[in-house]
Amino acid sequence: MKIHTAVIPVAGKGTRFLPATKNMPKELIPIINKPMIHYAVEEAVLSGIDQVIFVTSSGKYAIEDYFDRNLELEQFLERNGKKESLSRIKKIGEMIEVVTVRQKEQLGLGHAIKCAEQLVGKNSFAVILGDDLVLSKKPVIKQLMEVSEKNNGCSVVGVMEVPQQDVNKYGIIDGNIFDESPNTYKINKMIEKPLPENAPTNLATPGRYVFDSNIFQYLNTIEKGVGGEYQLTDAINEMALNENVLAYIFEGDRYDTGSINGYLEATVEFALRDPDLKDLMLKICKEKINKYE
Numbered sequence: 354m355k356i357h358t359a360v361i362p363v364a365g366k367g368t369r370f371l372p373a374t375k376n377m378p379k380e381l382i383p384i385i386n387k388p389m390i391h392y393a394v395e396e397a398v399l400s401g402i403d404q405v406i407f408v409t410s411s412g413k414y415a416i417e418d419y420f421d422r423n424l425e426l427e428q429f430l431e432r433n434g435k436k437e438s439l440s441r442i443k444k445i446g447e448m449i450e451v452v453t454v455r456q457k458e459q460l461g462l463g464h465a466i467k468c469a470e471q472l473v474g475k476n477s478f479a480v481i482l483g484d485d486l487v488l489s490k491k492p493v494i495k496q497l498m499e500v501s502e503k504n505n506g507c508s509v510v511g512v513m514e515v516p517q518q519d520v521n522k523y524g525i526i527d528g529n530i531f532d533e534s535p536n537t538y539k540i541n542k543m544i545e546k547p548l549p550e551n552a553p554t555n556l557a558t559p560g561r562y563v564f565d566s567n568i569f570q571y572l573n574t575i576e577k578g579v580g581g582e583y584q585l586t587d588a589i590n591e592m593a594l595n596e597n598v599l600a601y602i603f604e605g606d607r608y609d610t611g612s613i614n615g616y617l618e619a620t621v622e623f624a625l626r627d628p629d630l631k632d633l634m635l636k637i638c639k640e641k642i643n644k645y646e
Contacts, residue, residue: 356498356563357404358472359397359479362465363390364410364456369612378413379611380483384620385627389610390416393483394449400495402479404450406472408465410457417453422446461582467572475566477506482560486619488626489605497563500537500601507597508568510540510589511561513607521546523557524586526600538600540593543586545579556600559607568592 367379374382380390394405407416423442430439456468466480479494487493497509512526524545528538543558544551571588578584592598608622609615624634 355401356477356479356501357402358406358476359400359402359404359481359494360406360408360466360469360473361390361393361397361481361483362408362456362462363413363416363483364408364459364465366459370616376412378416380413380416381419382616384486384610384616384623385630388419389486390419390483391445392486393481394420396487396492396494397479397481398449400479400492400498402449402494404452406469407451407453408456408468409453410455410459417451420445420449420451460577461580461584463572463575463583463585463588466585467569467583470569470572473566473569477501477563477565480560480562480564484609484611485560485607486610487559487561487603487605487607488622489603491604493561493603493605494563496603497561497601500599501563504532504597504599506565507599508565508589508592509563509599509601510543510558511603512538512556512558512600513602515555515557517549517552517555520549520552520555520557523559525552525554526556526558527553528556528600531597531599536602540589540598540600542593543589545584545586556602558600559609561603565596567596 363378363380365379367374370379370382381388397405409416427439427442430442452472454468454472456465481494493511497511501507501509515523524543525547526538526540527542527544528540531537531539544553568588571591575583575587575591578587589598608619610619621634624630
C-alpha cells in the first residue's frame with residue numbers, strides 16, 4: 354500500500370534555542386542554507402510522499418509560508434537575472450502539498466499525532482520528527498515503507514543502536530528478531546528512557562515511524578502518562594499487544610538538531626558532505642583549532 358501522507362509535529366516552543374526562537378519557529382533555524390524543516394520535508398518527498406500535515410501551534414505560520422510560493426521574491430529574482438536562485442525558490446513552493454492542523458495545547462507526541470486523525474483518515478501514514486535529521490542514501494521513511502509493504506502493511510518503527518550508557522535518553526524497544534531478519538524486530542514493548550541496567554536492548558527510537566491507521570484507536574483510548582502527556586509509546590505498546598508492530602534498524606547517520614550540541618554537529622557534517630563547502634569548512638576548523646589550542 355502506497356503511503357501518501359507524512360505527519361510532522363512542529364508545535365513545540367524550541368526553548369533550548371532561546372532567544373533565537375522568541376519570535377521565530379525553531380524549525381526555520383538553518384543548517385547551512387536550508388532550515389531544519391526543509392530536510393524533514395525533503396525526506397518525505399524523496400520517499401514518494403506527496404502530502405505533509407504540519408501539526409502546528411500559535412506563532413508557527415512562517416513554516417507554512419516557507420513552503421508556499423513567494424511571487425514577489427520570484428519576480429525580484431527574475432528581474433535581476435538570478436536564475437539559479439529563482440529555480441531553487443520555485444522548487445520549494447512546488448515540492449509538496451502542505452496542510453496544517455492546530456494543536457491548541459501541547460500534550461505530548463501522541464496527542465500531536467492524534468490531532469491529524471481527521472486529515473489522515475483510514476490511510477497508513479508516516480511520522481517524521483523534524484528535530485532528528487538523518488543522512489542516508491535511501492530516506493529512512495522509504496526504508497520503513499518497504500519493510501511495511503513486505504509485511505502486510507503493518508506499522509514499523511525506525512530504530513538505531515546507541516551506546517548502553519545513553520539508553521536513558523530514548524525510548525527503547527524490547528523485541529525479538531522477526532522473520533529471521535537481523536535488522537527487523539517484532540516489538541513486545543517500548544520502554545521510555547530506562548536506566549542502562551534495566552534496558553532490554555540498546556535499540557532506540559529517534560523519530561521515524563510508519564503507522565497503520567489503527568494507531569488512532571489506541572491514541573484515543575490511552576490515558577495521560579509521563580509528564581501529564583499522551584505518550585505515543587503507550588499507544589504503540591497497546592497496539593503491539595494486538596497486532597504486529599515491527600522495529601527496523603535503519604541505515605543512516607542521525608543528528609539530534611533539537612539540542613545545541615546536535616545542531617552544531619549537524620552543521621559541520623552537512624558542510625563537510627557538500628563538495629562546494631568541504632574545503633572551506635576544513636580550513637575554518639583547522640584555523641580555529643590552531644588558534645584555541
